Amino acid sequence: MKVVALVSGGKDSCYAMMKSIQYGHEIVALANLMPADDSVDELDSFMYQTVGHQIIVSYAECMGLPLFRRRIQGSTRHQTLNYKTTPGDEVEDMFILLNEVKRQIPSITAVSSGAIASDYQRLRVESVCSRLGLVSLAYLWKQDQSLLLQEMISNGILAITVKVAAIGLDPAKHLGKEIAVLTAHLHKLKELYGINVCGEGGEYETLTLDCPLFINARIVLDEYQTVLHSPGSIASVGVIHPLAFHLENKDTAISLSENDKTSDSSLEKKGSVFVVQGDFPQRSEATCQSNSETTNLVEVRDDRICISKTKKDDIFSICCWLQDSCKTSAGSHEDLAVVLKHIESQLAGYGFGWEHVLYIHLYIADMNEFAAVNETYVRFITQEKCPFGVPSRSTIELPLLQVSLGRAYIEVLVANDNRKNVLHVQSISSWAPSCIGPYSQATLHKEILHMAGQLGLDPPTMRLCNGGPSAELEQALVNSEAVANVFNCSISTSAIVFTIYCSAHTPLPERFKIQEKQDSFLKQTRLLHLDKGGKCKILDPIFLYLLAPDLPKR
Structure with missing residues (x-):
């Protein structure tokens, strides 16, 4: 799919782009929301990171992609978890922004974002995507944050902290530091105070200065000012206000070949910046x-x-x-x-x-x-x-x-x-x-x-896994376990009933393999769960096997 990436400048949105490319998608445009006033570093927003927004304009040149930007006009008006279209809400700024991107680049079918654990943010991105007929890509969602942070560093993301707001993070010591340098300290704070090592709880925010997607140039922050919001408190809040920066060209910069060019007229000027304006929609067309x-x-x-x-x-x-x-x-x-x-x-x-x-x-x-x-x-x-x-x-x-x-x-x-x-x-x-x-x-x-019916789909590609029916069953059980874990339970230790739908097209020998795979999976996962706590109450579930003429995706 062709993708517009929501970028805040942080490490998460950049790594989400890298993961999208890894799974075969193509990033063709960037989208960013920024404060109405350039002198303001941070908004009182539940949705958007804006610290370091003065530098985001350079992402277009660094990546050689068009960048669409909009000044945030709305505020947080609809505060419940499940978002409903609300005129004047800051989410409507995202809708207007992505709607314009889609208008100028009709081939775009998906939106990439760096959501890791926030249902509030994820649901709002999904709401906007649903209204625009776009697919939401959130490849960092529910990933282990310790492993994720190490992955980002190992895969070449160079990001610095531009905001700190947690106990154990001192603006004087930790602002402007690379996350690679702070990793050990962040894990220590996780052990002491339970912070999110990726900063998902607002503990800190980052600005990516270089990554493998910056094919043309890297960003060098020459000068900045530290602004303290709550000095002297247990968890002092401090942000970086950029004063001067420049781009450093890369010798490895490449140009697009003729085969890479797309027919969308708005992409002819790679590295261009488009300012998106417009009023809030009154009602969602899809809803009407x-x-x-x-x-x-x-x-x-x-x-x-x-x-x-x-x-x-x-x-x-x-x-x-x-x-x-x-x-x-x-x-x-x-x-x-x-x-x-x-x-x-x-x-x-x-x-x-x-x-x-x-x-x-x-x-x-x-x-x-x-x-x-x-x-x-x-x-x-x-x-x-x-x-x-x-x-x-x-x-x-x-x-x-x-x-x-x-x-x-x-x-x-x-x-x-x-x-x-x-x-x-x-x-x-x-x-x-x-x-x-x-x-x-x-x-x-x-x-x-x-729990909804689960197929043997590979989550990041949404394709049926290879290996035949028994492999599909194992993947379906893994998927079920992932869903159950969100509710702090396990299908292997707390399931009451399993209904296993088997396609009539499945040969008889494969049906026996399916049952063997199911027994093996449940036995292994039960042992794992017992090893962790030792207090798990294992139920003896009822199994209902149903031979069906056909299933979704055959």
Whole structure:
């Protein structure tokens, strides 16, 4: 994919670009947000690093790429975790900036950012990407910060501290120092006070002066002034205000070959800087579209509708399908529209909505219609309707028509309350497969974690791993473990039920290998978890094997 990289000047955004290139993507433009006033070093922002912004203009020349910059006009208005489009919020500045980049370079399909652990920042980048139809790349997400810091240094990132704000970091001693020099001290502070060694908790910020992506020149900071914000406190806050810098040309600088050139007219001037202006949008076009499409999709009245309900305590399930749909329906997506509309009506009858749904099992008659089914699905189940997060989901093909269950059969698990914790990571990363689609990786409700269906996808490439079905199962289990770890639990020590979907295309000998691989994986991970704590309570889970005609991605 062609990528615009969000750059703050810090080590994280630079290394995120390097990782994007490592996984086969191409950085074609840079984007930066800076203060409205050049004399201001740092804004009171939950989103953006601005210290050292005076130097970012040189990144265009250093990398030989166009740089798009916008002065931040908004402020932090929407402070809850899940962002909703809010005029005047600083996130809208990012939307305007990236929208202009996309307008000038239509071939761009992805955005790179340096998010490591902040859900607040990640969710806002993902929100903007979703509105613009772009893919979020966050290859540093959930990586071990100690290993990550060492990787950055080993891979040639030369960055200095431009802000310190943590106990044990003294502006007089540690400002302007290379992170390679400070590594040992940062690890010591981690042991003493639990700081984030990569500075993810705001302990410090950096400015990258050189890295392998700076093919034309490196930055030399000649003179700077130290500005103290809270001198004398336990954790003094100090920032660097650059006064003078210059670029030092590299002998290894290369020019683009004819084959590397792109047809986008805005890229003809490599190293150019574009200032992006414009007013805040009042409403998201994507939001308006999804709301209008849902209004008059289908009528609820249908003699073919069949429904089943079961209830236990404060959780209940609704199953819905159509009989004899093969005579009147054009496809799975039409059946699904009728079924979803009816379930929506059922939920409303209880005084509930889609936000009360914890999990959805979606069964379709033909996996070839998966894309059309998803388009119908997102008309009903949207972020706007699910402010706490969209439900987790599994989707497989079943021979529904043979047993008169229509072309789409759906089961929804509903809670009487909204006390749930939803994990919905839409960024592509090395952590676990992204849910770019309209569902979440997992939903936690009353100590039960409902996990979405997991394929054997390699997270950073989102491609099925090599090695056949047994290798896919192992990767799917690794992915499941990564998701579970976010909730401080483990699938190997705390799982109650495993449902393993196996494609009917899988040869019989491979099915035995799948079970062997599963037994081996669980045995190994159980031992690992027991070694760490020694107090893990191991459950004896139920295993349900289901031979399905087809699965997503075949």
